[in-house]
Amino acid sequence: MVIQLEHIDTFAKEILDEARGLGPIGRAAVVFLSGDLGAGKTTTVQAMGKILGIKEDITSPTFVILKKYEIDRDMFGGRFEYLIHIDAYRLKSFTELQKIKFENYAEDEKNLIIVEWPEMVKDEKLVGDIGVRFEYGDKEGERKVELTKFDKSSSVIDFLNTFFIITDFFK
Numbered sequence: 001m002v003i004q005l006e007h008i009d010t011f012a013k014e015i016l017d018e019a020r021g022l023g024p025i026g027r028a029a030v031v032f033l034s035g036d037l038g039a040g041k042t043t044t045v046q047a048m049g050k051i052l053g054i055k056e057d058i059t060s061p062t063f064v065i066l067k068k069y070e071i072d073r074d075m076f077g078g079r080f081e082y083l084i085h086i087d088a089y090r091l092k093s094f095t096e097l098q099k100i101k102f103e104n105y106a107e108d109e110k111n112l113i114i115v116e117w118p119e120m121v122k123d124e125k126l127v128g129d130i131g132v133r134f135e136y137g138d139k140e141g142e143r144k145v146e147l148t149k150f151d152k153s154s155s156v157i158d159f160l161n162t163f164f165i166i167t168d169f170f171k
């Protein structure tokens, strides 16, 4: 699907609807956002933040790796209490995710976890429910996006295989 970045709110809502539609799964909902630098991953998370009534500015967690935001209970049906925003760009292994307590966050059903650059942590233990692939479009502000909802939770490796983007660079 081709979208305009200026209309990213509609797409952000679509991802959130899919996440909520998973229903209670006994652990956090995990969404992978994949695609080149500047493709619109962080912009999408910022749009989600607005929809979820998050008051703070959402900034890229490139250096801190993980940021946690409280979701307004009165927004979006109260399904999630916290948005956990992870930028895995600087990570090299699942162990590094464990160091920042990823598994504790993943255990909690009230968390919505969004992972940018999941391809940096190619490990079966990194499991997600929804994957989004962003690509640059032909015109400025235009992006090609593809959303996949996994039937059962899938590892990041399955997700990457879906989009055939395991390049030599990431091997």
Ligand SMILES: Nc1ncnc2c1ncn2[C@@H]1O[C@H](COP(=O)(O)OP(=O)(O)O)[C@@H](O)[C@H]1O
Binding pocket: 005, 006, 007, 035, 036, 037, 038, 039, 040, 041, 042, 043, 044, 116, 140, 141
């Ligand atoms: N409405 C818009 N129209 C055109 N460009 C936009 C718009 N919103 C954001 N951008 C640009 O798109 C890029 C998206 O960056 P970002 O979301 O940080 O990407 P990523 O997190 O995927 O690296 C930025 O360069 C930003 O300036």
Ligand SMILES: [Mg+2]
Binding pocket: 041, 042, 043, 060, 087, 116
């Ligand atoms: Mg980003």
